[in-house]
Amino acid sequence: MSASIRSVADARVGDTITHYGRKAEQSLPGYKEATPMVFCGLFPVDADQYTSFLSYIPIFPDLRDALEKLQLNDAALKFEPETSSAMGFGFRCGFLGLLHMEIVQERLEREYNLTLITTAPSVVYRVHCVNGETVECSNPSALPEQGKRKSIEEPMVKIEMLTPKDYIGSLMELSQDRRGDFQGMKFITENRASLTYEMPLAEMVGDFFDQLKSRSKGYASMEYSFIGYKESDLIKLDVLINGDGVEPLSTIVHKDKAYSVGRALTQKLKELIPRQMFKVPIQVRLFFANEK
Known part of the structure; x- marks a missing residue:
């Protein structure tokens, strides 16, 4: 099969290919586009690295070109231009999680010789306005004014932590401090337990994993999955x-x-x-x- 696709990004993983004369009524099930859950701003320390006329020289890379090249083999990476009065020109990037964010930043610095400033990671909030509109906001500066907001919903995740029984109390205290809602606990073996919490994603994208490893002396592990949005104050x-x-x-x-x-x-x-x-x-x- 040969197609006149000018950009690799136009061919997404999971797309359904159908005949022009006998078009399929709907796409094949089981595939969905990767949705970024964690956002942060990437700003080059050197302003010339944002858009450089000397981008063909390896020591003067272009941040936009570097992100576009990474996006060719990483469909989950999203980015859009962003301007900051303090940091200048950069990009607002979306990632699947903290590990994905760290890998992309490391690749940009190592493979493209960039020196970057990364803002604190944030999540996508769903804002319900008084006029009936619903706005998704990943940047605090884009949050509607106080008088226009009716309510704000934040993304929630379900976290399962596997830990030795000696650290159960410490991890329960950590989860409750991060506004976690206890769902259940079960013992997998005599000395190992599984803790399940529902927690705001915003509380987890910070140093939650570092604290979990610190309090369990490196023995605990965790996994999480997105479960939906919940209204919060x-x-x-x-x-x-x-x-x-x-x-x-x-x-x-x-x-x-x-x-x-x-x-x-x-x-x-x-x-x-x-x-x-x-x-x-x-x-x-x-x-x-x-x-x-």
Whole structure:
């Protein structure tokens, strides 16, 4: 079979090929397009690496070309241009999970000689507006204004953790701190148990896996699967430096964790921002239902 396909990306895995004169009424079942679950921004340290007139020289790679080449053999990778006042031009990329994100970043740096800045990973929120529209938001800066929002839903995952019985209490404490909903526990063997929780994906894309390994001394393992969306009490957290908002540092957090997340973020920025000859106020602004 020969086809006049100009771009490899136009031929997706799972596409149904049918006869032009006897077209199939529907695609063959069992295939679905990979949907990104974790998003982050990729920005080159050197601005010339975004779009370079010298892209034919190996030491001046082009970030867009590198992403397009990776996408040829990785259909799950999604990206779109993004502009930041603090970091310049870059791309908003979607990944299947944290491991997928780390692999893509490592390949970009090793195979294409790029030096990248990666923003904190985020997930896709589903926002229901008062006018009846539903907006999917992966970037906090694209979140509709407070008066236009009716409710926000966040993605939920089902996590199964396999652990020795000595670490069951520690892992249950970790899961509950991450707003996990206990589903059940069963012993696979006399000394090994399986814990099942339903948890927001946003709570898992951070350092959850690192904490799981740390608390179990490396003996525990986990797997998770996406189960759907659930309405939650979420708010937007903005960071102000010297009175100006910094959009790349904005995030969407649960109302109960807003204060602790904001305090930790400002303390970290205080250590990272160099001292000046004048005061540089570092503030966090929280948007609640009827107040700031």
